[in-house]
Amino acid sequence: MSKKKIATVWLGGCSGCHMSLLDIDERILDVAKLADIVKCPIVDGKELPEVDIVLVEGSVTSDEHLREILHIRKQAKALVALGDCAVTSNITGMRNYFDLKEVFDTAYVNAVSNDKEGSVPDHPELLKLRDKVVPLQEVVKVDFVIPGCPPDADTIFYVLFEFLNDRIPNLSEVKKLRYG
């Protein structure tokens, strides 16, 4: 059996889910036996090749994220939403109660730390934020979700290991369903 290819991606999130992923510790060797990690924020790799499984952390907050997730969907056989931000928009979604302009003004114009010239940065190289933050399933088909903020390492390992052994994981059955 040829080795599977795994990738992990970091969209609008705090990278906590990736930290949790690192917490699988030595079990990474079990994963490595079955798969190659071809792209990950923590390893090098600029392009996303076609992969079997991709774990996506974070929600879709900008146009760039949208472009990226659509590309990911094309390249991946199984797309796994990793963590509450990817599943429910979680903390990143907390700006959705306000107008985007209000959010910018609060951060760049009215914040106490700003001097009088505080203004909203505007540069073509910068990300264009979307009006509302949405979880992954609002824009692409998601094959599996791992909620949790962050999901614990055991859960992440369980899901990866099941997928790598061509089994469909079930979080409820193993009592690993958790939010927050």
Place this chain on the structure above:
Amino acid sequence: MKNNSLPTDVEPAKTDPRIKLITAKIKKENYKPDALIEILHTAQNAYGYLPMNVLKFITKALHLPPSRVYSTVTFYHFFSLKSKGEHTCLVCTGTACYVKGAQLILNEIEKQFSLKPGQVSADNKLGVSVARCIGACGLAPAVVLDEEVHAKVSSEEIVNSINAKIAV
């Protein structure tokens, strides 16, 4: 209470004829708490809306918990906690009126007076609201301008009538 200084907290004058009207109604209903809605109707008719101090007056008179009165007032569309304006324009958006262009009338009113349903102009001259059905479906679209039903109206006609009203 903290904000006793606010004008809404000033007790309504006992000599106000409208308060007398409400007091009479409360007496007629025997101070029964279940007559709350009837009494609110009387107050709403007398004031055109339900000022907070009047609400507090009723609450006290009926010995009801404030939250009970406030929850009832906010449940029913008839009761308003804000002044509706000197002149009121009520656009019926019942099905028959909707099918016959009530939305166009609302759009035109918004264009001409910059008022959306539920809003009152800055000078308090005009208030715009919508009704779910005034039961004049044969006359669709219908608009009620200060109690007067304007039947089968066009948006221009109603704008003209409003202008005539608020010009006075």
Place this chain on the structure above:
Amino acid sequence: MNRQDLQTIIYAEKAKEQNNKYKHKLCVCCGAGCISSGSEEVLKKLQEEVVTRGLESEVEVIATGCMGPCNQGPLIKFLPEYTIYQKVDCSNIKDIIQRQLIEKKPIEDLLLFADSRPKPFIDAQEDPYYKKQMKIALKNCGHINPERIEDYLVHDGYQALDKVLFQMSPEEVIAEIKQSRMRGRGGAGYPTGLKWESVYKYVSPQKYVICNGDEGDPGAFMDRSVLEGNPHRVLEGMSIAAYAVGATKGFAYIRGEYPLAIKRFELAIKQAKKLGVLGNNILGTEFSFDVEVRIGAGAFVCGEETALIASIEGKRGTPRPRPPFPAESGLWGKPTLINNVETFAGISPIINNGGEWYSDIGTPKSAGTKVFALAGKINYSGLIEVPMGTTLREIVFDIGGGIQGGGEFKAAQTGGPSGGCIPAEHLDVKMDYESLTSLGSIMGSGGLIVMDQSSDMVDVARYFMEFCMDESCGKCVPCRVGTKMMHDLLQKICEEKGTRIDLERLEELAVYVRECSLCGLGSSAPNPLLSTLRHFRHEYENRILE
């Protein structure tokens, strides 16, 4: 007043009517529709004109309730000729009086439907509009002055109450109603007799009768017209019900949007009390019954019986789960009978003519007649009453005069926001409870909105969902959040931003809200959506992003 006194008055009034010095009766429609078109002015001018011409000894001018075709108003009717003039305004009053009463040559151009019929009928009863109708609940609406109890007495008013009080036991009254096979006209169609019987069976020192006049469906104004046109009929029905179930106190809950109906009903109560047909010891018997008016404050959900009860108790109008039904525990926890205005209006004819007479009208499962409020893209909108089982085609084309502007019939929405759409291929459906339900719609209270090809069915579904969302009381989750979600999804589809997944979610939610909601408002809220999905699915599909 006792029984003899009432009979004396009735005889006197009837004698007055028979020895009537008047040759003509001129009825001016003062239903809410015609008043908005200016009929009160017309009434005044007509009275003046009659006096000016010295005809006051020959012509009696009276204000009546609704005559039916509201969009042709103001309407005036000459009796006994039954000649109806439409769109009367102050400028043509002189001519009408001159030609109709002096020259005896009616002005054909001004007759009812003159602008749409090749030749209008001088006797309007010959017109298919009236010919296809059968008036029971609306009988006398449009002939009598609703503000005079004497007018009602002349037309067998309070005879049914007299009959039940002196000749029938409560059990017999209930048996008669059961035999009539009448079903509640409020929408659900529960057999009226069974409802009465269940209230009757509960033993309690205090029971209540409530008349549900909180007609909230947009596009429905049957109850309004009955209350405005013949309030005593409803009052009599309530009294008979109270006698049958053993209640002594009644409430009429009338929408705040109907000030005229409230005014006339309150007047009717006053007159009835004065005459002794309401109040303590009615007609000298042991039976006492008093009625109070409660004014609705603008909440559609208060049409639901448990919410209506909460509202009469002066609370937020939120429904509570049934069972227990109001028959067992209703107003202030006491056994309570709640019927619709139109149901009560149908009671006295049943008592007068017998249950069998009523059960012979209509279809085997749905007896009697039903009042419909025709509106939308139809030529003659207004109020009609037809036997159950009349086809939709007859209603729209024979009575309603077809589609406005010669357009094409696309669908009819029955039952308002709780009902559904009936597409053109089902134009021959018989209008009765079962047939409408089988098409995914409901009879409802009787609103009937006709739509032509310009109507966008997805938008219609969105419109009704918005209504239900705004009117949801917010107590239970399926209705509170479900209607909002469905509305947002429909909005998305209307804006052509929806996907196939959205449509799937929408359908799943619709079934969920229907099955899980606490009350009838919630469980029927998805009906317009489900029925348009059933009959006009392609209109949704066309807007879906692939």
Place this chain on the structure above:
Amino acid sequence: MPKISVTIDDKKLDVDVGKTILEVCKENGIEILTMCHLKGLTDVGACRLCLVEIEGVNKLLSACTTKIAANMIIRTKTEKIKRYQRITSELFFAERNHVCSVCVANGKCDLQKLGYKTEMNHIRYPYLFPECNVDTSHPWYVLDHNRCIMCTRCVRACGEVEGAHNWNVMNRGYQVRIISDFDTPWGESVTCTSCGKCVHACPTGAIWPKAIVQGQLEKKPEIIGELVEKRKMNL
């Protein structure tokens, strides 16, 4: 007490008359999901989680408000009911702003537990993201509308048990909100006795005491029922 026989989930049971289906199920160890029910308070049947199928009845009935009757055949865990319970749970989450990761009730929340029990791994419906206030005006307690599910347990605990009637519900439809007095800040309430019953009655992180940090919330909703029982005994 006279007994009647009923069948619940294919189990034949002899039960006391006059009880609700929910009470009978609890006594017999049959789990029924609830949110708005709290022992000691009047049941309102608002959360629709306890809906059960009863043979011969064409609609689902709420177990908390329906009295058990002889020969009822009740099913509490059919596929349909489970599906509906999951949707209800999703709608709860989508309605307000439930961000578990930053919520004081995280890990101690009945709504979270409901999600696990209904196997809700994500929410299929778009979040509504309503604007909600947090009322911190009371010296000891906080009311956070973001976490409120409108179960009205606080309203009933305050009205029925404490008798203060500080809480009620304003507006209608999806705009309903819990209010104190005339929608005045809780700290300025003239009716609140600061008894704390609402805090214990609240199943989520909507009402909580200020003196705690995240994850340390300990609520004892059962004290409401115990209190009511004790009062009955004293009478």
